[in-house]
Amino acid sequence: MQRPRIYLDHTATTPLAPGVLGAMAPYLTEKWLSPAGLYRGARAMKRELDDARRRVAGLLGAESGEIVFTSSGTESIGLAVRGVAMASQHRGRHIITSRIEHRAVLDSAEQLGKQGWRVTYLAADADGVVDLAALEASLDDETALVSIMWANNEVGTIQPVREIARLVKARNPAIPVHVDAIAAAGYLPLDVGDLGVDLISLSSHKVGGPKGAGLLWVRRGVLLQPQILGGDQERGRRAGTEDVPAIMGMVRALEIALPAAAQQAERVGTLCSRLLEHVAEAIPGTVVTGHRTQRLPHIASFCFEGVDGEALLLQLDVQGIAAASGSACTSATLEPSHVLRAMGVPTRLAEGNLRLSLGPENTADEVDYVLEALPRVVERLRALRK
Amino acid sequence: MQRPRIYLDHTATTPLAPGVLGAMAPYLTEKWLSPAGLYRGARAMKRELDDARRRVAGLLGAESGEIVFTSSGTESIGLAVRGVAMASQHRGRHIITSRIEHRAVLDSAEQLGKQGWRVTYLAADADGVVDLAALEASLDDETALVSIMWANNEVGTIQPVREIARLVKARNPAIPVHVDAIAAAGYLPLDVGDLGVDLISLSSHKVGGPKGAGLLWVRRGVLLQPQILGGDQERGRRAGTEDVPAIMGMVRALEIALPAAAQQAERVGTLCSRLLEHVAEAIPGTVVTGHRTQRLPHIASFCFEGVDGEALLLQLDVQGIAAASGSACTSATLEPSHVLRAMGVPTRLAEGNLRLSLGPENTADEVDYVLEALPRVVERLRALRK
Numbered sequence: 001m002q003r004p005r006i007y008l009d010h011t012a013t014t015p016l017a018p019g020v021l022g023a024m025a026p027y028l029t030e031k032w033l034s035p036a037g038l039y040r041g042a043r044a045m046k047r048e049l050d051d052a053r054r055r056v057a058g059l060l061g062a063e064s065g066e067i068v069f070t071s072s073g074t075e076s077i078g079l080a081v082r083g084v085a086m087a088s089q090h091r092g093r094h095i096i097t098s099r100i101e102h103r104a105v106l107d108s109a110e111q112l113g114k115q116g117w118r119v120t121y122l123a124a125d126a127d128g129v130v131d132l133a134a135l136e137a138s139l140d141d142e143t144a145l146v147s148i149m150w151a152n153n154e155v156g157t158i159q160p161v162r163e164i165a166r167l168v169k170a171r172n173p174a175i176p177v178h179v180d181a182i183a184a185a186g187y188l189p190l191d192v193g194d195l196g197v198d199l200i201s202l203s204s205h206k207v208g209g210p211k212g213a214g215l216l217w218v219r220r221g222v223l224l225q226p227q228i229l230g231g232d233q234e235r236g237r238r239a240g241t242e243d244v245p246a247i248m249g250m251v252r253a254l255e256i257a258l259p260a261a262a263q264q265a266e267r268v269g270t271l272c273s274r275l276l277e278h279v280a281e282a283i284p285g286t287v288v289t290g291h292r293t294q295r296l297p298h299i300a301s302f303c304f305e306g307v308d309g310e311a312l313l314l315q316l317d318v319q320g321i322a323a324a325s326g327s328a329c330t331s332a333t334l335e336p337s338h339v340l341r342a343m344g345v346p347t348r349l350a351e352g353n354l355r356l357s358l359g360p361e362n363t364a365d366e367v368d369y370v371l372e373a374l375p376r377v378v379e380r381l382r383a384l385r386k
Numbered sequence: 387m388q389r390p391r392i393y394l395d396h397t398a399t400t401p402l403a404p405g406v407l408g409a410m411a412p413y414l415t416e417k418w419l420s421p422a423g424l425y426r427g428a429r430a431m432k433r434e435l436d437d438a439r440r441r442v443a444g445l446l447g448a449e450s451g452e453i454v455f456t457s458s459g460t461e462s463i464g465l466a467v468r469g470v471a472m473a474s475q476h477r478g479r480h481i482i483t484s485r486i487e488h489r490a491v492l493d494s495a496e497q498l499g500k501q502g503w504r505v506t507y508l509a510a511d512a513d514g515v516v517d518l519a520a521l522e523a524s525l526d527d528e529t530a531l532v533s534i535m536w537a538n539n540e541v542g543t544i545q546p547v548r549e550i551a552r553l554v555k556a557r558n559p560a561i562p563v564h565v566d567a568i569a570a571a572g573y574l575p576l577d578v579g580d581l582g583v584d585l586i587s588l589s590s591h592k593v594g595g596p597k598g599a600g601l602l603w604v605r606r607g608v609l610l611q612p613q614i615l616g617g618d619q620e621r622g623r624r625a626g627t628e629d630v631p632a633i634m635g636m637v638r639a640l641e642i643a644l645p646a647a648a649q650q651a652e653r654v655g656t657l658c659s660r661l662l663e664h665v666a667e668a669i670p671g672t673v674v675t676g677h678r679t680q681r682l683p684h685i686a687s688f689c690f691e692g693v694d695g696e697a698l699l700l701q702l703d704v705q706g707i708a709a710a711s712g713s714a715c716t717s718a719t720l721e722p723s724h725v726l727r728a729m730g731v732p733t734r735l736a737e738g739n740l741r742l743s744l745g746p747e748n749t750a751d752e753v754d755y756v757l758e759a760l761p762r763v764v765e766r767l768r769a770l771r772k
Contacts, residue, residue: 004425004426004427009420009423009425012420012422012423012627013418013419013420013627014418015418016414016415016418021414021415024414028402028407028410028596029402029407032399032400032401032402033399033708034395034398034399036398037395037398037708037710038696038699038700038703038710038711039390039395039699039702039703039707039708039709040390040703041390041708042708071457071458071461071598071626071629072457072614072626072627072629073626074614074615074616074617074625074626074627075457075614075626077616078613078614078615078616102616103615103616103617103625104615104616104617104625104626105616106616107615107616107625108615108616111615205627210414210629210631211627211628211629211630211631211632212457212598212599212629212631212632213598227464227613227614228458228460228461228464228613229460229464229489229490229493229494229497230460230463230464230488230489230490230491230492230493230494231460231489231490239460239489239490239493240457240458240459240460240461240490241398241399241458241460241591241597242597243457243458243596243597243598243632244597245596245597245598246597246598246629246632310424313424313425314424316425317424317425317426321425322419322423322425322427322428323425324423324424325424
């Protein structure tokens, strides 16, 4: 299969980190029994699954019983948003989120809206930071959930999550705060106690783990209504025979990625900073989107005036560069990004969006190549338009 | 890891069939890109995924666009039951199912009940066949869904699904009929046109495929509200980056299992019949549960008077035999089976339930060993009780 020479779409998905396939392999071959069985090999599976849960809980500073394994980050987000909402409607039917969330949050909120919930969508400023004053003003006696992402997957802006949690808890400590940490994981230091929130969603395949696995951390005591029903797995919070190979792969990937976050942030951040600086210098009419300093170190997002994002991606592909425009998960649709729109980026600029997201395997040579190829491609596309 | 010598719990899970891991392997290593990407390798992934969808659709006599890949059979069932219900509430808020369904159906129905839906649970007779007269009587102008399993996973009884579909459609052709075919797949001939129903749920890991994959066939035109939200994957019916390795494994497993169904039914059926006959002969106070003739060929379910199911499983385990009691997916709880209860089996008998479910790798020697060991174990347990 022909592959891009330079892969810069790590917020879409990542290759398995070294060692992850090895951690999965026994569970794809000899260790295939269901952890629910009452016989020797099955009981061993249960112990090994419990052990993996303990390990990942330890990594996050959480308790083992607070970890719910899911089939994806998207499923984790839906379980958090709809699961908390549905479990706590007695408290009120109001949730607060922001306009720059991943669609998994927005679509869940929209569904709740159709079912009679009041949904407040916080605005974001031009840097992509959510409006804290609006958050404070919108909290009321009916608020059952606040869901804000830690860092945005399109423009990289980091939200003041601790401050958000503090504001919410000052109003009412019983209001759960959910954080989508999918884009941030592996680059920001993740300890559940540190953020002061109540639920955190993670995805496996964005941090070097396999597809088919996600995780939701739920602080003990937070009520959650399961969204996949029909069995006692995950303490009744997510039914279905556990996908042990994928879970084992995810746990191993997190064991690699999370402790290395600071180091990766520095290494990849250096490469990404070069991209951010030199692209803006080399290409007139470039707008760098996202916050200047409060940003993920591995995401560079640009808008080029007078360029069509789709054409740009296809031309970069010809040059062997894999990148994204708009939201990765839905880039097949190529609508102008709802995140850029929320940040007030004019449509004609948003249509010329390019997102480069780096990963552990990217090199300085690759960045050099992009810095050489990208200006040429943009120039050619602009020339064609005239 | 110590393993049972004789595995007779195939309705819980199965080992990967030969060739399945090979079908997954490329997607766990070099072919890891997301099918949503707009670059060469990603577009190739999309084509390969489309191709797998076409292949499995062809196998089922379905159209490619009618296949929704999910993360499990449980998820497929929830998508069918709650997805159809929520999409068609304008037609009415009444659903019909039976007391002997898998918990994935029952728990979904119960949740709808809490949300104001009227739920009719059809009774079953002593053989485990649902009451067709009651079905006919309960169909009304508000009925939005009928969900009945093809064959029961605990006692093996096959339901008259074609007759059920005919009754429903005679009342109103617009009422969708969902069939949980998870236990039946690989043993009964599966062609979606043949059954006359509208939705069919399948699981991967019950037919030699990997855990982490399931499938829902949805007849074109049947409205479905997605249950996992936040992306355009699966034509907007199931969001989240596709778990391509698991999907590829499932499709390969179905390509092996479905065409071989008649042959497996005969081979495994011969072994299972010997179990059914000789166990009842050798052990006094045995009740064989399930229909005498309309039954899956690979499931043997017994109740032994004066025996505790859990103790029986543990003693069989000591003998190297892996089996189940009650419902496999929830056997950790070991409550008396809701299926046996619905069939009118007295609690004291239901507590002595044993389910042996065979698979392609079981042999006549293994059956001989069970026929030798099981009577001894039952006798010893009964002696201890006295």
